[in-house]
Amino acid sequence: MSAELRTNIAVVGAGPAGLAAAHAALAQGADVTLIDDNPSPGGQIWRGTGLARGPNVKQARLLASTRVVAAPQAGSLLLESMNEGQVLRYRRLVVATGARERMLPFPGWTLPGVTGAGGLQALVKGGLDVRGQRAVLAGSGPLLLAAAAVLQQAGAQVVLIAEQVSAAALARFAWALRAYPDKLMQAVALRWSLRAVPYHSHAHVLEAVGDERVRGVRIQHGERIREIACDWLGVGFGLIPNTELPQALGCDVAHGAAVVDALVHTSVAGVYAPGEACGIGGVDKAQLEGRIAGLAAAGADDAARALVPRRAPQLRFASLLQKHFALRPELLQTLRPDTLICRCEDVSHAQLSQFDSSREAKLLTRCGMGACQARMCGPICADLYGWVVDGHRPPLQPARLATLMSEPSNHDRKGVQPS
Ligand SMILES: Cc1cc2nc3c(=O)[nH]c(=O)nc-3n(C[C@H](O)[C@H](O)[C@H](O)COP(=O)(O)OP(=O)(O)OC[C@H]3O[C@@H](n4cnc5c(N)ncnc54)[C@H](O)[C@@H]3O)c2cc1C
Incomplete structure (x- = not known):
């Protein structure tokens, strides 16, 4: 194991929330270390193009391809990269770990060629060649459209988008979007780019069909059931916050998300949780909360408080998503x-x-x-x-024994004393 690292502010996750937090803290003159398990910043939406599309964080120490595998004691994280395990000591911590897809099982969901909808989009963004191949996207929420657009641009033939909620729920969501003109315009542009693709509401997957890999999908659309041939099936039902690290730190979690106050501060002193980690609400919410967290972590509470009123509409948008895309x-x-x-x-x-x-x-x-x-x-x-899983045991992700043996021995997880 290499020497211990020290930083004033550690930011876990280099998605929109983490990048915004790092940028805001750097602007206050803080020393910032940014950690992400991907090879380059960007998180789920920008995927590796974060340095070009996000704010400038070049002054931060960037630990890429590095995972936080445990939070062994207050003020320290156990990290693992390809080559080594490391302990990072921090004074303040921003946990911007984002979200993952919500999956529901169905017969055939383990067949090769069946993935999450966002997962399929990620594979394509990562270079999977889908030119000329047929794809069905199913599940729920705006991510289905975003994923379909990426697949279409990459040359796939998107044969169907199956959304589980009713046409009435979609109409109510669209009507509510008038309070968010930018998001409405984005949705309209996305739908227009997919105008040749059938989009069925009140439709869900009954079964993925195939032997060695998926060759079709049985879909229930209202009262009708039909089988559609496809080479790829991407199914996702929205997102779930990644709360393993907040939970390991002892932060309160409710309704599946880290509990935060107006400055996105968690129940543990010195620990902030902006973005999807504290509730699913999209990239604008993630960036705004990241800025608030970065400013507050750097001690610029007044500047952080000045941004708080802008959070209310983002939280309302988050509630809209939850309400209108509820599972049947x-x-x-x-x-x-x-x-x-x-x-x-x-x-x-x-x-x-x-x-x-x-x-x-x-x-x-x-x-x-x-x-x-x-x-x-x-x-x-x-x-x-209806099983409740309370808490996660370390490690948060599979880790090498050598990394785990390098944990600091003190296991006090009470909290970090702000500097
Ligand atoms: C699969 C998927 C695809 C998506 N596609 C779109 C899209 O096309 N359009 C859209 O508008 N929104 C999309 N979203 C939603 C989008 O991610 C959010 O709206 C927003 O960008 C979240 O920002 P964030 O910074 O909170 O989290 P994220 O962007 O998820 O960033 C969190 C980062 O933390 C890292 N991380 C997590 N845990 C650890 C750990 N223990 N150690 C180290 N690093 C860690 C993750 O790898 C990730 O890079 C997608 C979400 C998912 C899950």
Whole structure:
């Protein structure tokens, strides 16, 4: 393990929220270290183009391809890169860890060629060649349109977008968007660019069909069921905040998101959680909250407070997303007994249905103990069986033994004393 690193402000996550936080703190003269597990900044939306599209953070120390794997004691993080484990000591911490896709299982969802909708978009942005291939996007929320547009631009034939909510819910959402002219214009432009693609509301996936890989999908559209041939199926039901690190730090989490105050400060002293980590609301919310967090972490509370009124409309937009894209209960009823729920450990719906709690299921089936550490199956089990998982044990992600052995020995996680 290399020497311990020290910084005034550590920012975990170089997406729009983390970049905005780093920029705002740097402008106050703070010493900032930015950590992200991707090779370059940008987060989910800008994917590696963050330095070109986000604010200037060149003065920050950037630890790319580096993951935070544990928060072993107040004021320190355990990091792992390709080559080494490192301890980073900080005075203030901005946790801008973003979100991941919400997945729901259905028969055939583990077939090659079936991914998340945002996951498929990410693969294409990463260079997957989909020219001339047929793709179906299904699930819920605005990400379906964004993903479809990226696939179409990359030369795929998007044969269908299946949105689970009703036409009435979509109309109400569109009407509410009039309070957000920029977002409305973006949505209209996106829909116009996809005008040749059928877009069905009140439609959901019943089953992905195929042997070696997906070759089609059965979709329920209202009362009708039909099978559509495809080479790729991307299914996602909105986003879930990444709260593993806030939870490891001891921050309060409610309704699946880090609890923050007006300055996006968590319940743990010196720890801020801007962006999707404190609630799903899109890139504008993430950037604004990142600026607030960066200013507050650097001690510029008055400047941070001056931005707080701008947060209210972003929070209202977040509520609109939640309200108008709520899941229809029948989406949880496509499962068969042999449908896998925990794909890392191959645990089926029939096996899990016998248990009353995630703890019991974990002990007897290893559900949630595989490579994803319950990132995927944890929320699914909450949806299907009502299981509550409180807290996560370190490491937050699979890590090398050598890294874990380099943890500082003091395990006090109470909080960071502000400088
Ligand atoms: C798959 C996907 C695709 C999306 N596509 C679009 C789109 O096309 N258009 C759109 O408007 N919105 C999209 N979004 C939503 C978009 O991400 C948000 O609106 C907003 O950009 C979130 O900003 P953020 O900074 O809060 O988080 P993010 O952009 O998610 O950034 C968080 C960063 O933290 C890193 N991170 C997390 N945990 C750790 C850790 N332990 N150690 C180190 N690094 C860590 C992540 O890798 C990521 O780079 C997408 C979301 C997802 C999940």
